Amino acid sequence: MKILFVHQNMPGQFKHLAPALARAGHEVTFLTQRGDVDLPGVRRATYAKPRAAHASTHHYVRLFENSVLAGQQVVRACQQLQRHGWMPDVIVAHPGWGEALFVKDVWPHVPLLNYCEFYYGGPGSDIGFLPEEPADLDAICRVRARNASHLLSLEACDAGLSPTRWQHSRHPAPFQPRIRTIFDGIDSGIVRPNPRASFTLPGGRVLTAADEVVTYVARNLEPYRGYPSFIRALPGLLAQRPEAQVVIVGGDEVSYGRGPPEAPNWREHMAREVSLDPARVHFTGKLPYARYLALLQVSSLHIYLTVPFVLSWSCLEAMSAGCLVLASDTAPVLEAVEDGVNGLLCDFHSPVDIASKATAALAARADLGALRKAARQTVLDRYDLSRCLPAQMRLVEDVAAMRG
Numbered sequence: 001m002k003i004l005f006v007h008q009n010m011p012g013q014f015k016h017l018a019p020a021l022a023r024a025g026h027e028v029t030f031l032t033q034r035g036d037v038d039l040p041g042v043r044r045a046t047y048a049k050p051r052a053a054h055a056s057t058h059h060y061v062r063l064f065e066n067s068v069l070a071g072q073q074v075v076r077a078c079q080q081l082q083r084h085g086w087m088p089d090v091i092v093a094h095p096g097w098g099e100a101l102f103v104k105d106v107w108p109h110v111p112l113l114n115y116c117e118f119y120y121g122g123p124g125s126d127i128g129f130l131p132e133e134p135a136d137l138d139a140i141c142r143v144r145a146r147n148a149s150h151l152l153s154l155e156a157c158d159a160g161l162s163p164t165r166w167q168h169s170r171h172p173a174p175f176q177p178r179i180r181t182i183f184d185g186i187d188s189g190i191v192r193p194n195p196r197a198s199f200t201l202p203g204g205r206v207l208t209a210a211d212e213v214v215t216y217v218a219r220n221l222e223p224y225r226g227y228p229s230f231i232r233a234l235p236g237l238l239a240q241r242p243e244a245q246v247v248i249v250g251g252d253e254v255s256y257g258r259g260p261p262e263a264p265n266w267r268e269h270m271a272r273e274v275s276l277d278p279a280r281v282h283f284t285g286k287l288p289y290a291r292y293l294a295l296l297q298v299s300s301l302h303i304y305l306t307v308p309f310v311l312s313w314s315c316l317e318a319m320s321a322g323c324l325v326l327a328s329d330t331a332p333v334l335e336a337v338e339d340g341v342n343g344l345l346c347d348f349h350s351p352v353d354i355a356s357k358a359t360a361a362l363a364a365r366a367d368l369g370a371l372r373k374a375a376r377q378t379v380l381d382r383y384d385l386s387r388c389l390p391a392q393m394r395l396v397e398d399v400a401a402m403r404g
Helices: 017-023 062-083 137-146 148-156 165-169 173-178 227-240 266-273 289-298 313-320 351-363 369-383 385-400
Strands: 002-006 027-032 042-046 090-093 112-115 159-162 179-181 198-200 206-208 213-220 245-251 281-285 301-304 325-328 344-346
Touching: 002 017, 002 062, 017 027, 017 042, 017 385, 027 062, 042 062, 062 137, 062 148, 090 385, 112 148, 112 385, 137 148, 159 173, 159 385, 165 179, 173 179, 198 289, 213 227, 213 289, 213 313, 227 245, 227 266, 227 351, 245 289, 289 313, 301 313, 301 351, 313 325, 313 369, 325 351, 344 351, 369 385
Parallel strands: 002 027, 002 090, 027 042, 090 112, 112 159, 159 179, 213 245, 213 301, 245 281, 301 325, 325 344
Antiparallel strands: 198 206
16 A cells, blocks of 8 residues: 655654554655655655745735645645656645645545644633733634634545544534544653663753652743743742752744743743752753653653643653653643542642642652552553554554545
8 A cells, every 4th residue: 555644844743653554564655844854664755845925914814825835835746746656545644734735636536634633722722821822802813714724624634633532622523523533652662661760961960760850841941831830830849849950851942822022032031030040950952862761760750731732742751751740730631640640730820839739749759659650551551652553553544445
C-alpha cells in the first residue's frame, strides 16, 4: 500500500506511525516543508514554504489566506508526484495549516485521514481563559473565522484521528462520529524511571534523585502553558522549601497566543515582575531529548499547567518517567491526572494554590511513591505506544479500505 503523510513540520504527530507503516512493508512518502529530517524507511518530499498573507488582509481571514496558500503549495507538490506516476492509496494529513484543504481535489478517490488536533471555540476552551488575553467580541468573532480552514478540511476528509476525548469533543457534532480517539503514544520503554539518573545544571552542579528538584517544561515559556502563574508561585514555594532547586525548560518564542506587550518574550516579562535567585532557579532553554528525560528522572515534583487546549506530550512523559505530577485542573489534563490517585491538581489561575500544593507535595514526597507508580501505570494502561501505535495502524488500514 502507498501512504502519503502531509505535515509541514515533519514528523510532527507521525513520528512513530510513519516509520511503523514502512516497517510493515508499505511504501511511505512524507510531504513536508522541512528538508533536514529523515525517518527510517520513509521517503521525504518537500514543498516550498508559501508567502505570508498580505498585511492588508482583514485580520479575521489572514489565517485562512495563509491556509489557502499552504494548500496550494501542497497541491503543486502532489501534482509533481503525479507526474512521476505516483498515487497514494491513503493520505494522512495534519490540516492545521491548510495543507489538507485541496488534496482530495487532486485525488478525489483516495481516502483522507486527518489528524484532528484542535477545533477552536469560545466558552470552555482556550479563548478567554487567560487574563492576559480577555475574550471580547472581536476575539470571539476572529476565532470563529479561524475555523474556516478546519471546517473545510473536516468536510473533505473521510475519517479523523484525535488524541484525547476532550479534543475530540471540541469538533462540530456532525463530524464527531467519523473521528476516532487514539493518543499519539508514549514510548514507556525509553521514558521510564531511573533512580541512577543525574542532570547537570548550566552552572555545573549535578542533580540526582536525592536532591529536591522542581521541574517545569514547555516548548516555549508562555501563558498558554501557565508560565506566569508558575513564576508567581515560585517565591512562596522557595521560601517554604529552602533546599529546592527549580529547573525550567523551554524556549522564548511564541507557540500559542501572543507575546508580551512590552518585553521581547514572556521570560523577560515575568523577570521584571518577579525576582528569583539564579542560584536556585535555572533556565536551560530547550534541551536535547536525552537530557530532558534525565531531568524528569531526577524530578521530585513536576508542575504542568495548561489552558483548556492541546495536551502536551511532556505531561504524559513525566507520568511515564514516574514523576510526582502537580497539574492544573483543566481539560484535557483531567482525563489523565486524578487528584490524589496518580497525581495532584491545582488551580491554574492561583499562584498561591500552586505554591501551597507544591510545598505540601515536596514535604510529603517520601510518602507519595504510590502516586508516582500510579502515574506510570496510567500511561502503561492507556497511553503506551505499544497500545496506541497498533490502533493507529489499524485506523490507517480501515481508512485505506474506503478507497473509491
